[in-house]
Amino acid sequence: xxxxxxKNVNKRFGGLQALGDVNLNVxxxxxxxxxxPNGAGKSxxxxxxxxxxxxxxxxxxxxxxxxxxxxxxxxxQMGISRVFQTPEIFGDLSVLENMMIPCFxxxxxxxxxxxxxxxxxxxDIVERAEQMLxxxxxxxxxxxxxxxxSRGDKRRLEIGMCLSxxxxxxxxxxxxxxxxxxxxxNTIDLLKQIKEERDITIAIIEHDMHVVFSLAERITVxxxxxxxxxxxxxxxxxxxxxxxxxxxxxx
Amino acid sequence: MDAIxxxxxxxxxxxxxxxLIALGLTLIFGxxxxxxxxxxxxxxxxxxxxxxxxxxxxxxxxxxxxxxxDFLGNPLKVEVPYVHDWFGQATGDVIIDxxxxxxxxxxxxxxxxxxxxxxxxxxxxxxxxxxxDQILVTFGLAIVLQEIIKFYYGANPIPTPAPSAFTGSFDxxxxxxxxxxxxxxxxxxxxxxxxxxxxxxAVFAFLQFTTFGMVVRAxxxxxxTVGLLGINIDKxxxxxxxxxxxxxxxxxVMYTPINSPNYHMxxxxxxxxxxxxxxxxxxxxxxxxxxxxxLGILESFASMRQVIEIIPGINQVIIYLVAIIxxxxxxxxxxxxKGVMEE
Amino acid sequence: MLGLQKKDASLLLLVFALTMLAPFILNPFxxxxxxxxxxxxxxxLMQRFVIFGIFAIGFNILFGLTGYLSFGHAAFLGVGxxxxxxxxxxxxxxxxxxxxLAVITSGLFALLIGFISLxxxxxxxxxxxxxxxxxxxxxxxxxxxxxxxxxxxLQLALDDPRILDSISxxxxxxxxxxxxxxxxxxxxxxxxxxxxVFTFNNGYYFAAFIMLCSFYLSIRIFRSxxxxxxxxxxxxxxxxxxxxxNTRPYTLAAFVISGMYAGLAGGLMAAMDPLAGAERMFWTxxxxxxxxxxxxxxxxxxxxxxxAGMIKYMENILSKINSDILHTWFxxxxxxxxxxIVTIIYPFIGKGWHLTLGLLFMMVVIFLPGGLVxxxxxxxxxxxxxxxxxxxxxAADATTPAE
Numbered sequence: 001x002x003x004x005x006x007k008n009v010n011k012r013f014g015g016l017q018a019l020g021d022v023n024l025n026v027x028x029x030x031x032x033x034x035x036x037p038n039g040a041g042k043s044x045x046x047x048x049x050x051x052x053x054x055x056x057x058x059x060x061x062x063x064x065x066x067x068x069x070x071x072x073x074x075x076x077q078m079g080i081s082r083v084f085q086t087p088e089i090f091g092d093l094s095v096l097e098n099m100m101i102p103c104f105x106x107x108x109x110x111x112x113x114x115x116x117x118x119x120x121x122x123x124d125i126v127e128r129a130e131q132m133l134x135x136x137x138x139x140x141x142x143x144x145x146x147x148x149x150s151r152g153d154k155r156r157l158e159i160g161m162c163l164s165x166x167x168x169x170x171x172x173x174x175x176x177x178x179x180x181x182x183x184x185x186n187t188i189d190l191l192k193q194i195k196e197e198r199d200i201t202i203a204i205i206e207h208d209m210h211v212v213f214s215l216a217e218r219i220t221v222x223x224x225x226x227x228x229x230x231x232x233x234x235x236x237x238x239x240x241x242x243x244x245x246x247x248x249x250x251x
Numbered sequence: 252m253d254a255i256x257x258x259x260x261x262x263x264x265x266x267x268x269x270x271l272i273a274l275g276l277t278l279i280f281g282x283x284x285x286x287x288x289x290x291x292x293x294x295x296x297x298x299x300x301x302x303x304x305x306x307x308x309x310x311x312x313x314x315x316x317x318x319x320x321d322f323l324g325n326p327l328k329v330e331v332p333y334v335h336d337w338f339g340q341a342t343g344d345v346i347i348d349x350x351x352x353x354x355x356x357x358x359x360x361x362x363x364x365x366x367x368x369x370x371x372x373x374x375x376x377x378x379x380x381x382x383x384d385q386i387l388v389t390f391g392l393a394i395v396l397q398e399i400i401k402f403y404y405g406a407n408p409i410p411t412p413a414p415s416a417f418t419g420s421f422d423x424x425x426x427x428x429x430x431x432x433x434x435x436x437x438x439x440x441x442x443x444x445x446x447x448x449x450x451x452x453a454v455f456a457f458l459q460f461t462t463f464g465m466v467v468r469a470x471x472x473x474x475x476t477v478g479l480l481g482i483n484i485d486k487x488x489x490x491x492x493x494x495x496x497x498x499x500x501x502x503x504v505m506y507t508p509i510n511s512p513n514y515h516m517x518x519x520x521x522x523x524x525x526x527x528x529x530x531x532x533x534x535x536x537x538x539x540x541x542x543x544x545x546l547g548i549l550e551s552f553a554s555m556r557q558v559i560e561i562i563p564g565i566n567q568v569i570i571y572l573v574a575i576i577x578x579x580x581x582x583x584x585x586x587x588x589k590g591v592m593e594e
Numbered sequence: 595m596l597g598l599q600k601k602d603a604s605l606l607l608l609v610f611a612l613t614m615l616a617p618f619i620l621n622p623f624x625x626x627x628x629x630x631x632x633x634x635x636x637x638x639l640m641q642r643f644v645i646f647g648i649f650a651i652g653f654n655i656l657f658g659l660t661g662y663l664s665f666g667h668a669a670f671l672g673v674g675x676x677x678x679x680x681x682x683x684x685x686x687x688x689x690x691x692x693x694x695l696a697v698i699t700s701g702l703f704a705l706l707i708g709f710i711s712l713x714x715x716x717x718x719x720x721x722x723x724x725x726x727x728x729x730x731x732x733x734x735x736x737x738x739x740x741x742x743x744x745x746x747x748l749q750l751a752l753d754d755p756r757i758l759d760s761i762s763x764x765x766x767x768x769x770x771x772x773x774x775x776x777x778x779x780x781x782x783x784x785x786x787x788x789x790x791v792f793t794f795n796n797g798y799y800f801a802a803f804i805m806l807c808s809f810y811l812s813i814r815i816f817r818s819x820x821x822x823x824x825x826x827x828x829x830x831x832x833x834x835x836x837x838x839x840n841t842r843p844y845t846l847a848a849f850v851i852s853g854m855y856a857g858l859a860g861g862l863m864a865a866m867d868p869l870a871g872a873e874r875m876f877w878t879x880x881x882x883x884x885x886x887x888x889x890x891x892x893x894x895x896x897x898x899x900x901x902a903g904m905i906k907y908m909e910n911i912l913s914k915i916n917s918d919i920l921h922t923w924f925x926x927x928x929x930x931x932x933x934x935i936v937t938i939i940y941p942f943i944g945k946g947w948h949l950t951l952g953l954l955f956m957m958v959v960i961f962l963p964g965g966l967v968x969x970x971x972x973x974x975x976x977x978x979x980x981x982x983x984x985x986x987x988x989a990a991d992a993t994t995p996a997e
Binding site: 072073082089091104108110111113114119120161165 | 597599818820847
């Protein structure tokens, strides 16, 4: 029994079958990659996991509880954090403030009206955020506007924000899309380091095979909304069906 | 039955004005993605085009008429409009009488110029700013425009009559076999409705049947792709802005006999026109027209005595109430496209 | 001090000093001089400065922090005024219960409207608030006449019950005036120094005290975790939702707080002059508070107060200048030039002050999105540049919003 269990999920958009009978099982403390050609339904599947979309049929269980019908913030409170394709951070706020927000969310829950005490007086939050920035090697940038960060640093900050909530499952949506090689490698190293240091399950959607094969322990190949195979990276590399899906597309 | 017909007719003229302003608003929103709070001001400027034309036509020289005496026995001073000198008295009088319809020819170029200047000079710079900024800057512009008009024309409404052929009312019901004198309807309101129908038809035909219109429609659907085809979409959108301004202006010109124009008429109509656009669906042209007439007619039904007796005050709030319900239940409006500012 | 950072505390002190000394600061010109008409230190106007300051501070909590542009905030001001006048009519001429009721009813009203309007964002939110405010205005004007007084407005009458102070009311034949435990709001004391006359009005000082409290509270809100969340709403709602935070209660709380500020301002208006009319709820009144906030500097602490002061000053002072006054000013110029300059300036002053306002507002939106406060900071930076070049870079990295 994995931490994330997707069963028979179907999703249609009008006449288009975006997801057809998707079954997916992510084991606890593993790195699970979901790959597939463009239009395979990867993003749709991800959106079904975080509450942005609701599947037509099927079930999505996280740690024995259904996530269906819950709002994104509720799903996040259950322990699923999501990293977006383009880094979603609070551009108008400073890096430190960015990091403090998930810390507040972790401590206070979905809503707390604390309008009188000052942010600076919340020492536990400030310390936690500072510590998280240290871990992300971003402490020297703490007073910068987040919008002024480089692409790689924005990604780093976003991952840090997700980690500061101590999620049990981290979902990454093409975390290296649009990055230069150096930034990509940095991100891979960061994710490897996270994997080593924490008890965390990572599910990653990726296009870049280099990233996938450097990180993943299990891989699910999605094509036209249906899982083709699920196996270890070694077995996936030479799998005829996978080749067909990728090469057949491009041919 | 005749009461219902009467209310529908009563709603038509206001509905026409709403529809025409909303048409321009939604055209601007659909093409340029700009929320234009100054659109009501364009309507108002159109109305003052009519005022200007009728003033120009009545520019007079003073002569002393020895044949007539005033009550003190002095020779009477008579104002003789220059049009009399140029076209003769009879033709001149007819021209003055028809000042409002004639203003159309003056208003079209003026409004297109105003629209193009507005777009090139100001709105262009706000395409990539947030909607709130667009609202704010056009709101500021609306204040400036109405203050300029106030400075030159004063704060009081200026009566601008329709041609005498169209003043007064006629027995509309009798023509269709109802009891005589049950449905009395002013001529000019019917003219206004017909005029609005022609303008709306012309705008739709223009968008539907010309290459220019096709490009604009394609641009409304997907601006980037059209831009990639190497078509200069910005230039066309500027012209569309001019066109939208002209539509609002013409709506204003022809509305002057119904309501004497004053400097804040634009703002009064703007608020309601926005509601109309939202009800019809942001960026949907048929939606704007449909919602304009629908709300105009609904408003006149809500003002029926029988309705007010049941729900007091409903005539004052019906439009807003409908808008609130529509916004909450169907944010894309009656005919809005999916995904256009649905959040 | 008072749990504030040094920078905020000195700002609060500055505002405190300015409001307390306002009767002097706003009356710099001696009576009878040609400049005396620019004196703004008379009670009526000073009261308006601080009351609209409160209104704008509250509006800024919603718009400045969350970015939700409400076009219907005047509705809460109107509700506040009506509640306060009713309290005067029914209970007592003491301003405390009146203002308390004004804040409570406008808060409840804001809760209702906010709960519905906040289901949408962006332009739709603006139109929803506009629609609600216009509805309230139309109803106050027509059907609700028994409660609102309709076109004439809601006024006090001699035979109002005033349960709590019935004894004193019976004694005098006049309608009593609003007071704070016997201190009448309209009473002033004057102090003449040479040809200067300074007026100290009870109502003004009462309103100014409340404005200072509201200002202090707004600083606390800006610097609090709640304020941080609101700024995060403006910056990126999506990320906030995926960070386990529910944005709706945050925005609703901000909406209700700013509605209560508006109600407080409305209640104070009634306390200064006990009548209330529907025109206070008209959408142009909502537009005015938007102008104030943007002009002063949206999202800054002091900006809305500055904007409110500036607009009210223009409304009351600039609008009084007529062409005769202009001619006396430029009398030193040759006749032709004098006439020319007067003709050029004339459209912008007197009755045309709205034109100046509109142009100024557009300039601010186009060139100075941070309003007067940003303008002031830019000028200050220009002067500083000579001394320390890296100061600017540090200021740009500041973590807290500018004052």
